[in-house]
Amino acid sequence: MSAKMSKSTVAIIAAVSAGTGAAVTAAIMNSSSSKPSTTVARPPSVAQQPQASPPASIAPIVAVPVAVPSGGAAPPTITPAGATGPINPSGVFEYGFPGPIADVSNRPSLVSSYDRRLRNPHWVVEHITPESLALRNGDRKHSSFLEDPIVPQKFRGLLSDYYRSGFDRGHQVPAADCKWSQQAMDDTFYLTNMCPQVGEGFNRDYWAHLEDFCRRLAGAKYPSVRIVTGPLYLPRQDPQDKKWYVKYEMIGTPPSIAVPTHFYKVIFAEDGKKGGSVAVGAFVLPNARIPNETPLESFEVPIEAVERASGLEFATKLSSSRRKRLCADTSCSIMVREYADRQKAFRKK
Amino acid sequence: MSAKMSKSTVAIIAAVSAGTGAAVTAAIMNSSSSKPSTTVARPPSVAQQPQASPPASIAPIVAVPVAVPSGGAAPPTITPAGATGPINPSGVFEYGFPGPIADVSNRPSLVSSYDRRLRNPHWVVEHITPESLALRNGDRKHSSFLEDPIVPQKFRGLLSDYYRSGFDRGHQVPAADCKWSQQAMDDTFYLTNMCPQVGEGFNRDYWAHLEDFCRRLAGAKYPSVRIVTGPLYLPRQDPQDKKWYVKYEMIGTPPSIAVPTHFYKVIFAEDGKKGGSVAVGAFVLPNARIPNETPLESFEVPIEAVERASGLEFATKLSSSRRKRLCADTSCSIMVREYADRQKAFRKK
Structure with a gap:
């Protein structure tokens, strides 16, 4: 990734559609420096240590929002100290603290954080293991899409918002x-786990291949894989005025749910040992038809690019000495045929 | 407002530029119902009660983020109970909780909540009284614009982002x-209190007149006025494909700070009595040149329209029996000449 970037110039990259990781990274992270190839943040240095923490004991709470500092449900506790003026701005919180509140759902199969403004998740996290993937007790034909009661009505994404929108209700987990x-499967069908996704060529194709790639990680080299998935709303440079604009559709009547321009996955592939190494990979894909021939590695970005674009942070407590670069540790590539076969087998069940 | 709306149809309103409150409200709140005039949320009923809480004792903390549930600084506390599966998604929080974190600054003159993704505030609150406005100890010629150290570098808005952007650094308070x-004045110059605003015709004109209107409220009828101000990013209907799109510029290199399409002010004009009445007014203005002749009331919207569009809530704890509609309780209009005179006087100082 960084090697590729250093061969390019910002001018070249910025002219490209923001469809690949290099272009996305350039859009998010390049500075106006005259040395563009050196201003791109690089993936963390790949140093290794032997032990990674095993999965902690399982403790999900079904369909109950956890008591988590999720965006300001209560007014700040202000200690009467240092009164230095004739006014009290925080007195307005007597009428209610504005938020934002990120409705966190903590369910056995996923934890999600919700964006009340755009009516999509901020992120959804999951965990897969060879053992969890071997169990086959759920079938999606018994599941239905659900509006999520943990979100207040005013901010809730609705089934009717998606109806005839032209977009799939795209699972994040x-x-x-x-x-x-x-x-567990039913819980993935809450709309708090969905974003509007392009169906053909993306949700039903390349994005599904990426999901399959994640499962193959857990099925093969890594005993434990944790994944954070969510939407992005990235700017593109207007070829005429050269300015950068974010543009996205809002679906529903009234317009309520934002159609993300991109999606990210941050993958933590763990070696299953306490304090051990974690292979980290971050990918940003456009919410658009992607030819199956496109290499998965072309969507790889530094994790910091996802952080800058999302306003989130993903690995502040993971020391660089424990990190490996996923696509250096294993082959990052989709397998279209195998996936098609699996789907066929799946449908037969 | 509601009377005006009932005379209109959604089709007519939606065809209008989203420049006025009625059009904004229609874009945000109208459903696809065949009875559009009845689906517009109306301002709360105007009932009055005698007592309003006086300004609480002043307790600001200078330049120190308060310990407030502001977006998920820490992972959820998960009680090991009801383990129902072979996995543990929340184990990923060992690497750090993603957020979002809304960096709350609690300063004597304002409290702000910051959007790390768009690098603008979510909201900034202030409090003005006849007494606070009568004091003249600060002068803006001694103040300078400041990057705010309470925001981590990665997410911080920078002076260089605004440089040559064509937009003013527009104070929210x-x-x-x-x-x-x-x-107190210096603290309003942190970029966490700024958004990119159109200068001529807006920040330096109509928006300034609106700010003056707020001061006149505090200077005349109401002994205490609290105001919440912030940016919005609203959709517009494309006249060709009839779909709704949000589009906004991102300034800076790399593109970092979003240029809001609109701004809101939610005004609480208090009668100064404990548990007394509060005159509430919500206004949404486009980030664009606005002719001085435009009536201020044309930008009035139901408070719920701001809530739906921002993902925030402003008055959940204010009972409807205490609420009055500001523009029914007093005259909502800008005074251009008086403002110009005051500015002239101000400059002479």
């Missing part, structure tokens, strides 16, 4: 990762 | 409301 129980 | 001390 895939249903196929949660076959270990019907309830 | 006006400097002129904080003349009661130089420090």
